[in-house]
Amino acid sequence: MESNTSNKNNKKSAVIDGSHFSDLSGFYEEVSEVLMKDEDWKVGTLDGFDDILYGFEGEIIWKESEKSKQDLGFEATKVFYENKIKQGKPFNVELIQQKLDDLINGTGQTIFEILIEILESHKNINLTLK
Incomplete structure:
Protein backbone atom coordinates (compact mmCIF):
# COMPACT_ATOMS: atom_id res chain seq x y z
CA MET A 1 0.00 0.00 0.00
CA LEU A 72 -14.69 3.58 16.78
CA GLY A 73 -17.29 5.95 18.17
CA PHE A 74 -19.06 6.39 21.48
CA GLU A 75 -19.90 2.74 22.24
CA ALA A 76 -16.46 1.35 21.34
CA THR A 77 -14.79 4.11 23.35
CA LYS A 78 -17.01 3.48 26.38
CA VAL A 79 -16.12 -0.24 26.34
CA PHE A 80 -12.43 0.63 25.81
CA TYR A 81 -12.38 2.79 28.97
CA GLU A 82 -14.50 0.37 31.02
CA ASN A 83 -12.09 -2.48 30.21
CA LYS A 84 -9.10 -0.40 31.31
CA ILE A 85 -10.86 0.51 34.57
CA LYS A 86 -11.67 -3.18 35.21
CA GLN A 87 -8.07 -4.14 34.54
CA GLY A 88 -6.72 -1.50 36.90
CA LYS A 89 -2.94 -1.41 37.08
CA PRO A 90 -0.90 -0.35 35.18
CA PHE A 91 -3.61 2.09 34.06
CA ASN A 92 -4.36 5.34 35.86
CA VAL A 93 -7.93 4.42 36.80
CA GLU A 94 -8.82 7.93 38.02
CA LEU A 95 -7.71 9.50 34.74
CA ILE A 96 -9.53 6.88 32.68
CA GLN A 97 -12.68 7.30 34.80
CA GLN A 98 -12.50 11.04 34.09
CA LYS A 99 -12.15 10.34 30.36
CA LEU A 100 -15.15 7.99 30.53
CA ASP A 101 -17.19 10.59 32.43
CA ASP A 102 -16.25 13.23 29.85
CA LEU A 103 -17.29 10.89 27.04
CA ILE A 104 -20.65 10.20 28.66
CA ASN A 105 -21.17 13.93 29.30
CA GLY A 106 -20.50 14.67 25.64
CA THR A 107 -17.21 16.50 26.18
CA GLY A 108 -14.78 13.61 25.69
CA GLN A 109 -13.20 12.23 22.55
CA THR A 110 -14.07 8.97 20.86
CA ILE A 111 -11.33 6.57 19.81
Whole structure:
Protein backbone atom coordinates (compact mmCIF):
# COMPACT_ATOMS: atom_id res chain seq x y z
CA MET A 1 0.00 0.00 0.00
CA GLU A 2 3.02 2.26 0.07
CA SER A 3 3.46 3.80 -3.31
CA ASN A 4 4.71 7.05 -4.72
CA THR A 5 8.15 6.52 -3.21
CA SER A 6 9.94 7.65 -6.34
CA ASN A 7 9.44 11.40 -6.06
CA LYS A 8 12.27 13.74 -5.02
CA ASN A 9 11.39 13.96 -1.34
CA ASN A 10 10.86 10.21 -1.00
CA LYS A 11 7.41 10.89 0.40
CA LYS A 12 5.08 7.95 0.72
CA SER A 13 1.41 7.36 0.30
CA ALA A 14 -0.51 4.86 2.41
CA VAL A 15 -4.15 3.81 2.56
CA ILE A 16 -5.97 2.80 5.73
CA ASP A 17 -9.17 1.06 4.62
CA GLY A 18 -12.00 1.26 7.15
CA SER A 19 -13.78 -1.61 5.40
CA HIS A 20 -10.97 -3.92 6.60
CA PHE A 21 -11.79 -3.51 10.32
CA SER A 22 -14.60 -2.70 12.73
CA ASP A 23 -12.82 -2.29 16.07
CA LEU A 24 -9.62 -0.90 17.56
CA SER A 25 -7.70 -4.17 17.42
CA GLY A 26 -8.64 -4.46 13.74
CA PHE A 27 -7.42 -0.88 13.21
CA TYR A 28 -4.08 -1.82 14.80
CA GLU A 29 -3.86 -4.84 12.45
CA GLU A 30 -4.61 -2.64 9.44
CA VAL A 31 -2.03 0.04 10.26
CA SER A 32 0.56 -2.60 11.13
CA GLU A 33 0.02 -4.18 7.71
CA VAL A 34 -0.01 -0.87 5.86
CA LEU A 35 2.72 1.07 7.66
CA MET A 36 4.97 -1.68 9.03
CA LYS A 37 4.96 -4.46 6.44
CA ASP A 38 8.59 -5.40 6.99
CA GLU A 39 8.59 -5.21 10.80
CA ASP A 40 8.37 -8.22 13.10
CA TRP A 41 6.10 -6.50 15.63
CA LYS A 42 2.65 -4.95 15.40
CA VAL A 43 1.01 -1.84 16.79
CA GLY A 44 -1.17 -2.60 19.79
CA THR A 45 -1.62 0.70 21.64
CA LEU A 46 -2.43 4.32 20.93
CA ASP A 47 1.12 5.26 21.98
CA GLY A 48 2.53 2.63 19.63
CA PHE A 49 0.44 4.04 16.78
CA ASP A 50 1.74 7.53 17.54
CA ASP A 51 5.32 6.22 17.65
CA ILE A 52 5.27 4.58 14.20
CA LEU A 53 4.04 7.78 12.59
CA TYR A 54 7.32 9.54 13.36
CA GLY A 55 8.96 7.46 10.64
CA PHE A 56 6.35 8.23 8.00
CA GLU A 57 6.38 11.22 5.70
CA GLY A 58 3.70 11.74 3.09
CA GLU A 59 -0.02 11.19 2.69
CA ILE A 60 -2.27 8.84 4.60
CA ILE A 61 -5.66 8.28 3.00
CA TRP A 62 -8.32 6.84 5.33
CA LYS A 63 -10.93 5.20 3.11
CA GLU A 64 -14.36 4.43 4.58
CA SER A 65 -13.58 6.91 7.37
CA GLU A 66 -17.30 7.44 8.09
CA LYS A 67 -17.62 3.72 8.81
CA SER A 68 -14.59 3.93 11.10
CA LYS A 69 -16.09 6.99 12.82
CA GLN A 70 -19.11 4.83 13.70
CA ASP A 71 -17.12 1.69 14.53
CA LEU A 72 -14.69 3.58 16.78
CA GLY A 73 -17.29 5.95 18.17
CA PHE A 74 -19.06 6.39 21.48
CA GLU A 75 -19.90 2.74 22.24
CA ALA A 76 -16.46 1.35 21.34
CA THR A 77 -14.79 4.11 23.35
CA LYS A 78 -17.01 3.48 26.38
CA VAL A 79 -16.12 -0.24 26.34
CA PHE A 80 -12.43 0.63 25.81
CA TYR A 81 -12.38 2.79 28.97
CA GLU A 82 -14.50 0.37 31.02
CA ASN A 83 -12.09 -2.48 30.21
CA LYS A 84 -9.10 -0.40 31.31
CA ILE A 85 -10.86 0.51 34.57
CA LYS A 86 -11.67 -3.18 35.21
CA GLN A 87 -8.07 -4.14 34.54
CA GLY A 88 -6.72 -1.50 36.90
CA LYS A 89 -2.94 -1.41 37.08
CA PRO A 90 -0.90 -0.35 35.18
CA PHE A 91 -3.61 2.09 34.06
CA ASN A 92 -4.36 5.34 35.86
CA VAL A 93 -7.93 4.42 36.80
CA GLU A 94 -8.82 7.93 38.02
CA LEU A 95 -7.71 9.50 34.74
CA ILE A 96 -9.53 6.88 32.68
CA GLN A 97 -12.68 7.30 34.80
CA GLN A 98 -12.50 11.04 34.09
CA LYS A 99 -12.15 10.34 30.36
CA LEU A 100 -15.15 7.99 30.53
CA ASP A 101 -17.19 10.59 32.43
CA ASP A 102 -16.25 13.23 29.85
CA LEU A 103 -17.29 10.89 27.04
CA ILE A 104 -20.65 10.20 28.66
CA ASN A 105 -21.17 13.93 29.30
CA GLY A 106 -20.50 14.67 25.64
CA THR A 107 -17.21 16.50 26.18
CA GLY A 108 -14.78 13.61 25.69
CA GLN A 109 -13.20 12.23 22.55
CA THR A 110 -14.07 8.97 20.86
CA ILE A 111 -11.33 6.57 19.81
CA PHE A 112 -11.80 7.76 16.22
CA GLU A 113 -11.30 11.39 17.28
CA ILE A 114 -8.20 10.41 19.28
CA LEU A 115 -6.73 8.60 16.25
CA ILE A 116 -7.41 11.64 14.03
CA GLU A 117 -5.78 13.92 16.62
CA ILE A 118 -2.72 11.66 16.71
CA LEU A 119 -2.46 11.68 12.90
CA GLU A 120 -2.93 15.46 12.69
CA SER A 121 -0.27 16.05 15.35
CA HIS A 122 2.34 14.75 12.90
CA LYS A 123 3.23 17.66 10.62
CA ASN A 124 5.04 15.25 8.25
CA ILE A 125 1.69 13.60 7.40
CA ASN A 126 -1.08 14.87 5.16
CA LEU A 127 -4.29 13.11 6.22
CA THR A 128 -7.18 12.68 3.76
CA LEU A 129 -10.48 11.22 4.96
CA LYS A 130 -12.55 9.52 2.26
